[in-house]
């Protein structure tokens with residue numbers, strides 16, 4: 047297969063803009079094009095699927111439904127945790143993002159919905175759960191990944207080293 051279009055195993059550089067409810071939440075205007083290795087779950091699946099086959103210079107508007115984005119909002123994904131269960135040095139405030147280690151050792155992200163002296167109410171929904179995501183994307187470059195990138199399963203920014 048020719049390597050001139052978006053496909054598994056290539057690194058794509060794209061300009062993008064993410065809009066939710068008419069508000070621009072994120073765009074490459076700030077940080078420059080985003081690079082990602084296709085086929086390794088590095089961007090949300092609903093967007094990656096729609097970008098397959100795009101060529102350099104192609105632009106596309108993609109609407110991603112919640113189930114292909116950050117999931118549906120889950121009314122059950124709330125939990126009350128005793129304030130005393132949190133280490134004293136953790137500052138609890140509304141909207142704070144916490145890394146929770148469950149009893150089975152798994153890690154989850156949670157947000158503080160509210161709290162009082164005895165109880166912290168946690169929300170395990172992603173902030174964009176239930177949101178319809180509007181992406182404007184443009185493919186600006188395509189290239190083969192390096193052996194290291196393939197090994198890691200993600201793209202590396204130019205000139206950027208990591209372990």
Ligand code: ZN
Pocket residue numbers: 195198200202208209
């Ligand atoms: Zn890496």
